[in-house]
Amino acid sequence: MPKQPTTVEVKILDKEYLVACPEEEQNALFQAARHLDIKMREIRASGKVFGTERIAVMAALNITHDLLERDTMSSAASSILSAMDEKLDTALGETSGN
Secondary structure, eight states: OOOOOEEEEEEETTEEEEEEEOGGGHHHHHHHHHHHHHHHHHHHHHTSOOSHHHHHHHHHHHHHHHHHHHHHHHHHHHHHHHHHHHHHHHHHHHHHTO
C-alpha cells in the first residue's frame, strides 16, 4: 500500500507554500525549492523583470532551457560515443583479421 504524502512547507522568494509530498521525496523537494528560490532571486536582482508571477515564469523558462540543453548535450555525447565505439570495433576487427 503506497504511503500517504505529508504536507511540508517550502519558502520561495519569502513566501511560504504548503506542498503534499511523500516522505521519501522531501529532500528532493527542498532542493528543488532552494534552486527555484535562488533562480527567482537572481532574476529579481537583475531589475529587468517585475512581479512575482513574471519572475516565476522567467525562472521556469530558464530552468527548462537548462534541462533541455543538458538533454541535448547528453544525446550528442551519446551519439559521439556510439560512433567512436563503432569505429573502434571496426578498427579492432581489421587488426584481429591480419
